Amino acid sequence: MHESEMWNLWHGCHRKSEGCRHCYVFRRDMQHGIDSEIIRKTAAYDLPLRRNRQGGYKVPPGTIMWTCFTSDFFIEEADEWRDDVWGMMRRRSDLNFVIATKRPERIKSCLPADWGEGYANVAVCCTMENQRRADERLPLMREAPLLHKSVICEPLLERITFRGKLDAWCEHVTVGGESGPAARMCDYDWVLDIRRQCVDAGVSFHFKQTGAVFRKDGLVYRIPRSEQSEQARCAGVNYHAE
Ligand code: SF4
Numbered sequence: 001m002h003e004s005e006m007w008n009l010w011h012g013c014h015r016k017s018e019g020c021r022h023c024y025v026f027r028r029d030m031q032h033g034i035d036s037e038i039i040r041k042t043a044a045y046d047l048p049l050r051r052n053r054q055g056g057y058k059v060p061p062g063t064i065m066w067t068c069f070t071s072d073f074f075i076e077e078a079d080e081w082r083d084d085v086w087g088m089m090r091r092r093s094d095l096n097f098v099i100a101t102k103r104p105e106r107i108k109s110c111l112p113a114d115w116g117e118g119y120a121n122v123a124v125c126c127t128m129e130n131q132r133r134a135d136e137r138l139p140l141m142r143e144a145p146l147l148h149k150s151v152i153c154e155p156l157l158e159r160i161t162f163r164g165k166l167d168a169w170c171e172h173v174t175v176g177g178e179s180g181p182a183a184r185m186c187d188y189d190w191v192l193d194i195r196r197q198c199v200d201a202g203v204s205f206h207f208k209q210t211g212a213v214f215r216k217d218g219l220v221y222r223i224p225r226s227e228q229s230e231q232a233r234c235a236g237v238n239y240h241a242e
Contacts, residue, residue, distance in 0.1 A: 002096070004064040007047050009085060010078050011070045012039040016102045019129030019155055022180050025070045039077035048092040061094035074103040074110055086112040086119075093121050100125045100152065102133075104140040115145065123148035123171070130157045138165045150174070155183070155211060159190045162197050172204035172241075176232070177211015179225055188216040188235075195237050205239040207232040 013025055014037060029036040048065065050058045059065070067073055073082075089097050090112075101107070104126045126141045128134040128151055141149055142165060150171045153160060155178030166173070175194055177186030191207055198205035209228040214221045223231055 002062045002064050003060065004066060005047075005059060006069060007044060007065045007067045007097075008042050008070055009045050009068055009073075010039055010041050010075075010081065012036050012077075013071045013075060016072070017129065017133050018157060019102070019127060019133070022155075022178065022182050022184075024180065027180070039071065039075060041081060045081075046088065048088050048095060057092070059092070059095060063095050065095050065097045067097055067099050069100075072101050072103055073099045074101050074106040076106075079110065082110055083112055086115075089119060089122055090114075093119075095121060097122045098125060099123070100127065102127045102137075104137050104144060107140070107144045107146070111145070117145055118147035120147055122146070123150065125150045125152050125174075127152050127154065128160065129153060129155055131160055134160045134162060138162060142169055152176075153194060154178075154208065156186050156190055156194075157184055159187075159193055161193075162201075166197060166201045166203055168202065170201075170203050172206060173198050174206045174208050176208040177214055177228070179209075179212050179228065183212035185213040185215055185220065186211040188214065191235075192237065195239060198241075199239055202241045204241045205237070207235055207237050 015023065026036045048059055052058050099122065101124060107124065124144070124146050126137050128137050141151065148171055149169060150173065152174045154174065154176035156175055173194060175191050178184050195205045210223050210231045211228060212223055214223050
């Protein structure tokens with residue numbers, strides 16, 4: 001089992017689509033009087049290259065680095081920094097980087113000159129929270145020159161049909177509801193419908209968490225944060241494609 005680490009390169013974002021409505025970045029920043037619309041590098045920007053006292057890298061080989069959880073990796077304001085970041089990822093070919101984005105339309109124009117078919121240690125995961133965004137983003141992800149790509153439907157806001165555009169290019173689909181005080185409802189039928197499409201397409205499926213307001217068999221449940229992942233796990237609907 002590999003270790004994992006958060007690598008938050010830059011902070012700040014602009015709301016991009018319906019799933020951003022209750023973004024926790026804006027919620028938390030507001031509590032601290034911070035303007036979330038200002039994009040800035042964080043203190044952890046060069047984390048993969050930091051050395052320990054023995055001269056080795058602080059982040060050990062094999063670590064999974066989850067990037068940009070208070071911004072979007074492909075946001076415009078970070079264009080001037082991204083080549084430097086690709087360089088860090090290239091140097092640390094012994095780490096695995098995971099990038100989540102709601103801006104797949106920017107991927108192609110943001111790739112480095114030596115990208116080729118993709119860096120083997122970089123995976124991109126695109127969020128599609130409703131039908132409109134799945135229709136927009138699925139074709140873009142399908143065409144994107146990436147060696148590892150996946151889909152995340154979170155917060156799942158309605159039933160989504162992939163219209164036959166999901167197949168082996170996608171390594172896995174993750175589904176989850178919305179958290180927070182104003183969470184919108186997630187219906188278990190929508191979750192199972194995505195699972196069925198994944199099984200038909202031979203794509204792995206992970207039900208990550210129920211969200212705070214979850215409907216099952218017509219009944220609506222309020223689920224505390226601490227139980228949302230466990231409830232999803234107990235549903236026993238995860239699927240591993242061969
Ligand atoms: S793209 Fe992500 S970080 Fe940016 S506003 Fe939307 S949910 Fe928040």
